[in-house]
Amino acid sequence: MDKNYGGLKKEILHNVDILAGIAIKRGAKNIIEYLFEVKQRLINNHFNLVVLGAFKRGKTTFLNALLGTDILSTDVLPLTSVVTLIRYGQEIGTEVVFLNGETKNIASEQLADYVTESGNPANEKRVKSVHLEYPSTYLKDDLILIDTPGVGSIYQNNTDETYDYLPKVDAAVFLLSSDQPLSRSEIDF
Ligand SMILES: Nc1nc2c(ncn2[C@@H]2O[C@H](COP(=O)(O)OP(=O)(O)OP(=O)(O)O)[C@@H](O)[C@H]2O)c(=O)[nH]1
Ligand SMILES: [Mg+2]
Structure with a gap:
């Protein structure tokens, strides 16, 4: 079986079904319920891969490189100030969600x-x-894929945005600079 994320997910679902079969035979109600929950989570769950790090470590550049595009803006100044979530779509589409719950579709050039x-x-x-x-x-x-504001810059709101996002992380890529020692705030993070 293909060992990419989709392949592994299928394999786990298959194994959960085998376990559920055993649990049903034994009438283990708690385990059946638990396995049902696990299955639902696997089926419904999107996998959040978050790119984290101090400001200006190349997080946005890294995501552009993964996607093979320059759609996300990068700069030498602290830049990303809002969490950006990137998911699959047949065409490019951009939606802004505001703190009051309103949404607005914009052109990707306005990102x-x-x-x-x-x-x-x-x-x-x-x-x-x-x-x-x-x-x-x-x-x-x-x-x-999730691009986050860099932490530790003079823009405290950028740091807060990213810290608030941590509970939603399934896996993270933490970017460090190869030409600077690890900072205190990076260790704390
Ligand atoms: N030398 C070098 N420069 C890089 C690398 N990756 C990005 N850069 C440059 O570093 C600068 C910052 O890149 P960004 O991708 O905006 O960094 P960021 O971590 O998203 O920054 P914030 O969103 O402000 O936290 C840009 O000028 C990039 O061209 C790298 O691997 N090596
Ligand atoms: Mg950035």
Whole structure:
């Protein structure tokens, strides 16, 4: 069986079914219920792969490279100020979700007006997150890539945004710089 994420998920679902068969034969009600829950989670759950790190470690650049695009804005100044979630879509589509629950579709060229410190200083536009759909095969199998604001810059709201997001992380790529020693805030993070 193919050992990519989708392949492994199928294999686990298959094994959960085998275990459930045994549990049913033995009438183990608690275990049947538990396995049902595990199965639902596996079927429904999108996998959140989050890119984390201090400010200016190349997080956004790394995501662009994974996707083979330059759709996300990168810069030498602390930049990303809002969490951006990137999932599979047949066409490029961008939706902004505001803190008050309202949503708005924008052109991908306008992305920087919402997710960057220069386009949206101190998050004055009150954006909660931005959802980007992108036609990359990397994103199939329900993988969601998440770009986060860098922590430890002078923009405290960027740090807070990212810390608030940590409970939703399934796996993280933590980027460090090869030409600077590990900082105190990186160790704490
Ligand atoms: N030398 C070098 N420069 C890089 C690398 N990756 C990114 N850069 C440069 O570093 C700068 C910052 O890149 P970004 O991708 O915006 O960094 P970021 O971590 O997303 O920054 P914040 O969103 O502000 O936290 C840009 O000028 C990139 O061109 C790398 O691997 N090596
Ligand atoms: Mg960034």
